[in-house]
Amino acid sequence: MVSEVEQQPIIISAEAEHLEEISTLAGDIWREYFPGMISSEQIECMLSQGYTLEVLSHEILAQGISYDLMLLGSELIGFASYGPTQASGEMKLHKLYIAPEFHGKGYGSKLLKHVESTVSKRGCKTLVLTVNKNNRRAIDSYERNGFTVCDSVVVDIGSGFVMDDYVMAKNLDLAEACVCLRIGWIPCRLTTLEESDDRNCLT
Numbered sequence: 001m002v003s004e005v006e007q008q009p010i011i012i013s014a015e016a017e018h019l020e021e022i023s024t025l026a027g028d029i030w031r032e033y034f035p036g037m038i039s040s041e042q043i044e045c046m047l048s049q050g051y052t053l054e055v056l057s058h059e060i061l062a063q064g065i066s067y068d069l070m071l072l073g074s075e076l077i078g079f080a081s082y083g084p085t086q087a088s089g090e091m092k093l094h095k096l097y098i099a100p101e102f103h104g105k106g107y108g109s110k111l112l113k114h115v116e117s118t119v120s121k122r123g124c125k126t127l128v129l130t131v132n133k134n135n136r137r138a139i140d141s142y143e144r145n146g147f148t149v150c151d152s153v154v155v156d157i158g159s160g161f162v163m164d165d166y167v168m169a170k171n172l173d174l175a176e177a178c179v180c181l182r183i184g185w186i187p188c189r190l191t192t193l194e195e196s197d198d199r200n201c202l203t
């Protein structure tokens with residue numbers, strides 16, 4: 001008997017027509033995943049600050065932020081957003097979200113690798129992100145994918161709420177150099193390897 005092959009997700013770039021679906025999925029994920037980590041009042045505050053259609057379109061049209069979508073069949077099951085920072089050669093992963101029923105299947109890592117490859121092609125050497133200090137699952141996933149904690153920040157987001165986050169960073173040049181070394185290419189990026197301590201990760 002032929003075993004059923006599990007359908008694999010695909011990743012596409014978001015278009016204007018997807019924004020409503022992104023906003024809805026973000027609300028579903030935040031209201032299911034974050035209670036216990038932050039209050040429901042803060043969840044609603046962060047959704048209204050970061051996930052309305054107006055905010056999403058402004059990010060894409062005015063701030064140079066890109067959204068990539070993960071689809072399983074025609075179902076949106078996750079998304080990531082990323083864009084430039086003020087530091088040369090650096091980009092920030094703003095959002096990485098997978099619907100909770102699809103956690104633990106490696107889909108977050110797959111989407112993250114896709115983002116890394118995309119930003120590398122755009123000249124990004126360092127990818128930075130912030131993550132809630134209590135979001136152990138996400139921190140573990142980022143560490144498995146080669147990110148390290150390099151700072152911590154407390155950001156006042158108004159209405160009496162703060163984001164108490166770690167800053168994490170990954171040197172994409174270093175990752176590329178490691179791949180070169182592993183498969184036996186000439187390690188032409190070793191000079192960059194030596195410079196890699198200077199992560200310049202603050203945003």
Ligand SMILES: CC(C)(COP(=O)(O)OP(=O)(O)OC[C@H]1O[C@@H](n2cnc3c(N)ncnc32)[C@H](O)[C@@H]1OP(=O)(O)O)[C@@H](O)C(=O)NCCC(=O)NCCS
Pocket residue numbers: 029033095096097098099102103104105106107108109110129130131132135137138140141142144
């Ligand atoms: C952070 C987040 C994106 C991680 O997504 P994920 O798909 O669960 O994470 P990973 O890709 O690292 O999956 C790894 C898990 O899948 C398992 N796995 C199964 N098949 C796998 C495969 N083919 N490849 C890799 N891992 C696989 C691993 O064993 C691991 O299991 P574990 O978590 O029990 O140790 C997800 O938890 C999420 O969306 N959280 C809510 C939003 C959030 O917090 N975002 C981050 C804000 S900064």
